[in-house]
Amino acid sequence: MSTNKVNAAIVGSTGYGGVELIRLLASHPYVEVTSVISSSSEGTPIAEGYPHLTEIRTDLLDGVDPQAIRAKADVVFLATPAGIAAKLVPDLLEAGLKVIDISGDFRLKSPALYEQWYKKTPADENLLAQAVYGLAEVYGDRVADVDLISNPGCFPTASLLGLIPAVAAGWIDPATIIIDAKSGVSGAGRGASLGTHYSELNENFRAYKINKHQHIPEIEQVLTDIVGKPVTTTFTTHLVPMTRGIMSTMYATVIGGRTDKDFVELYSQYYEGRKFVRVRPEGKWPMTKEVWGSNYCDIGFSVDERTGRVTIVSVIDNLVKGAAGQAIQNLNLMMGWDETLGLQFVPVYP
């Protein structure tokens, strides 16, 4: 495709990922969202459930019908819960749509692994093979012109962008990698439960799904691809009493006596020309608020001579770079556009 105008549909518009796509695409110069879709609220205006969209989005929510979507759109974003995209994608592709899947259904190449970690029926193995994993700064050159992009998970995005340059350079021992990740609560979606009840989370900090999170095999799959041999990692997720933001604090044993300065240089080179990764100077580490509402991933380092380990801090906004923003970045790359189109906003601070 080479055009300067794309019509897009969003399936799962009433979730936080979907509504963030609406927000971001509203200022994309080449994309028009022609259909917002929700299987549960078809026929109602989206502003009924999301009054912040009053007078901004006045059309009614559509149902999930591949042919009808194709009649309105060229590209469809899937911001659906796990297990839905696996079923929908064949018909969407069949209808001639480009698909960018934000759910996790097409990330793991192995159906068995998917089933083990997601406890859902996996997508067709051929489609899994066909889907391109859209970690934009690493695999961005693979998504041009493809039909099916699998958008990375929020934790994998923050973690992998923080690890890959060092892993690829052989500067850290992959066997020693430990990822301690923290996320704002919006990552859990809009479904109400005791686990996301205000009075339970406010003034509270908790770990969850320790050693059981479905992003573990996703991270390992990529690291294994980079290293060229199997990598396992320790990964822990925590819930922070805030709405947006992910920090991955990562630990690994350094090979070859590198310094903070070395890491800053290595990463600066690796990400040269990629606007959305910002490498912090020596002795500085990013905070989640510094990327809030934006598509940036900011990274900082601390090598400790005493222990021989490096601590890498990587932050993103889970709903932007960790979901809707990177999906749009992938659309840009797929279309051959500048990857920053529609995403050039400044983080909201404070």
Add this chain to the structure above:
Amino acid sequence: MSTNKVNAAIVGSTGYGGVELIRLLASHPYVEVTSVISSSSEGTPIAEGYPHLTEIRTDLLDGVDPQAIRAKADVVFLATPAGIAAKLVPDLLEAGLKVIDISGDFRLKSPALYEQWYKKTPADENLLAQAVYGLAEVYGDRVADVDLISNPGCFPTASLLGLIPAVAAGWIDPATIIIDAKSGVSGAGRGASLGTHYSELNENFRAYKINKHQHIPEIEQVLTDIVGKPVTTTFTTHLVPMTRGIMSTMYATVIGGRTDKDFVELYSQYYEGRKFVRVRPEGKWPMTKEVWGSNYCDIGFSVDERTGRVTIVSVIDNLVKGAAGQAIQNLNLMMGWDETLGLQFVPVYP
């Protein structure tokens, strides 16, 4: 002036108002910020104190020199603490700059009132008379082509937009108006103090400056202008444990048996064609989050037959519609542009 390109300078760039102007103007199609100015940090990059601007704003902070500003800019925004603009403005106008003052120095027409409520030396009386009060949806037609705009305060913006249509129509008794206002903490600026210390404000709700807030005479001055005779009001400010957002909950005795529906219609007509005021349908009231990060002011009503009073709820983002956003809206109006230029973003939710 009639041009499609304006160079702007920001004095007070290292405060929250200044940094918000930088954020918003970064996506304005006709404005370039050519000078970011700070008397306290001249010569350093702004990203040093605000790392979220890393690689976005790499120039060094300028000092406060009217001639140097004029050499770089056509318009200057003053996002300075109270008492500074009063001194700066004469030289800035003299240098041939257009001035939009976000501080409160030019809001009150009476120097005596300013001195009484602000405890600072007032600006020159002629300049006070010259300054146009830029409450965009009410006085927007007065700012075209003027040299000095006084941007309204955050509380007055939320409160007056919620009151004026009813006051102007004679539907509520001005003598009975009570304004109970609540603000996020960013309104207090970036200066560290016990009163803005995290552990003191988190999980806390407090009132402050009861009957003493400097926005009281500003609100009364405008209401008096609308009504045509002196109005005094009761106004209370509270601090909410959140960063952004203002809600004014307002009470007044209804004249003439109006219903919720009547109020919705009255306000919808009053604000017809003004994109940034959204009137909620009967039985719905806006929350602060529904305008977060945007230039909207959302308003809702509840008439109580039992008491004969109406409760009006009005919300804004204090740093956008309550400061930087409305300042840009005023620039747009001053330049004869569409008032929404550079401000058409969707509120960030959640």
Add this chain to the structure above:
Amino acid sequence: MSTNKVNAAIVGSTGYGGVELIRLLASHPYVEVTSVISSSSEGTPIAEGYPHLTEIRTDLLDGVDPQAIRAKADVVFLATPAGIAAKLVPDLLEAGLKVIDISGDFRLKSPALYEQWYKKTPADENLLAQAVYGLAEVYGDRVADVDLISNPGCFPTASLLGLIPAVAAGWIDPATIIIDAKSGVSGAGRGASLGTHYSELNENFRAYKINKHQHIPEIEQVLTDIVGKPVTTTFTTHLVPMTRGIMSTMYATVIGGRTDKDFVELYSQYYEGRKFVRVRPEGKWPMTKEVWGSNYCDIGFSVDERTGRVTIVSVIDNLVKGAAGQAIQNLNLMMGWDETLGLQFVPVYP
């Protein structure tokens, strides 16, 4: 009853009010909680749903059986949702239990009003007449030795303690009272819903149930009792992004030119000897955090000569003075004990 040992049962132990009773009663010198009761979780340890009670409360939850309760307890606290206590109380009284109802079922003397505002079936009219409204500092002398105490609502407690001395003294005009109330989210209980979902409430401030809240008739009933003729009031509730705490900011026209100092003296006299109401000196207003976790109600004033109105600020912890704490205070008064027994803890700060 005159004894120094009481066995207590708690119905609704798995709600926030119930679990707060458990916390507070754990340090009461004369009360032992012999049965924690939950209709929904009978037979399981309460620490399963509330791990903070691990090793503190290891017995299993009992079911709701009046005879079984009587076998274990002398007094029963009802911390149940609206509509339950109305049905339970006859059998509990019949079984010989003293009842302290924390739900709203026995607060309104008029069954019709209850039905109108609560949308539930009211309790028996004779029982409603029999129930003593336990606003401890005002009606505390009425609860001695009674069988059925109706514990006041959280908003009424904060509001009435802040209004009654002035209303009783004829210092403010009851017809002009406006109550702008704000509450932490725990007041909404533990039931998960979109309205209490973390990402929706964090960094947000909202009004709800404007002019429709069921605490309105409760407040009016008491004010009417104090004044001796019908009083209607305007009352608005807001949700603050915090867990605990209520502030009522109240407005009324002052009669007879009283000053801040006059109000401080009047209230200090009215509450003399009552440890749980603290009147702040002139020019000082309490914050919610200053009573956090404690049974205090703190009150401050600001008379405005310009408008002739007084602003009264009253704060409580909604789960303590607004629920479990005042219920225990009522038990103390009912038993003829010092009202502060088991409640003499310092607010948790910060």
Add this chain to the structure above:
Amino acid sequence: MSTNKVNAAIVGSTGYGGVELIRLLASHPYVEVTSVISSSSEGTPIAEGYPHLTEIRTDLLDGVDPQAIRAKADVVFLATPAGIAAKLVPDLLEAGLKVIDISGDFRLKSPALYEQWYKKTPADENLLAQAVYGLAEVYGDRVADVDLISNPGCFPTASLLGLIPAVAAGWIDPATIIIDAKSGVSGAGRGASLGTHYSELNENFRAYKINKHQHIPEIEQVLTDIVGKPVTTTFTTHLVPMTRGIMSTMYATVIGGRTDKDFVELYSQYYEGRKFVRVRPEGKWPMTKEVWGSNYCDIGFSVDERTGRVTIVSVIDNLVKGAAGQAIQNLNLMMGWDETLGLQFVPVYP
């Protein structure tokens, strides 16, 4: 000493640690706080700066005078900033006072290490040798009857209680220990700064002092003592947008194929009879809120067969078990009393 009545003084009463000591000691059956001391606010009532203490603590703050303290008290708690206690303690001991130091001045046995990590002048080496490190559940038997107790740091308390049983049993490799710690903001004290400014911390998550925190040598000193040979560890601190609570998430390679169940049993045995450590059953990990306001330290485990590592989660309230609470526990042990005296309160939830 063997008595059932102790008079206590608190130096540094106007800090968060001091004011928490006041809160907790108010309900201690054997201790009376006879002097609250502040070098900066001598002669004023403490409730002026801490209105939550209104009518609770009405005496005036004393100055720092060892003889005057001795005239009023038997024991003195030092809740002072780093560097103060080192200077004060000789005179306090000389005056015949028992001293419990909550600052870090007496934790490190090596003056050189203290100087390196604290950047302050160390205490006298003999006094450092004399001071007993009061990690109550590990070294509690050493504090009986001593004159100088050094209360452990907040992070070391959470981390060491979570590590020591496994380290002592040889179940984890000390060389592989990585501690990822998170703290509420109250740990930073009451001093206002940009780093603790509400608008900067709210809706934000940050790391700080990576590999530079002064609690690193404290943790290593204890682990070295337990293991019997030098241990270095990787330790990172983060700031959570909440007031109270610490979580240490800790990683280490397991030796000998132990399971979650094994860890639960090992820790349950190690802490048998110690009320303030609660070991969670398999598959459960504590949240910070579950110990909020209390002296508990709760611990949970997850062994990952895939990586051969264990993840240990340990939580405390930084101001209680991490400061004032453990200091009182140490007083109890020093006096030969039950260690739980005055500390038997239930965590505040929610």
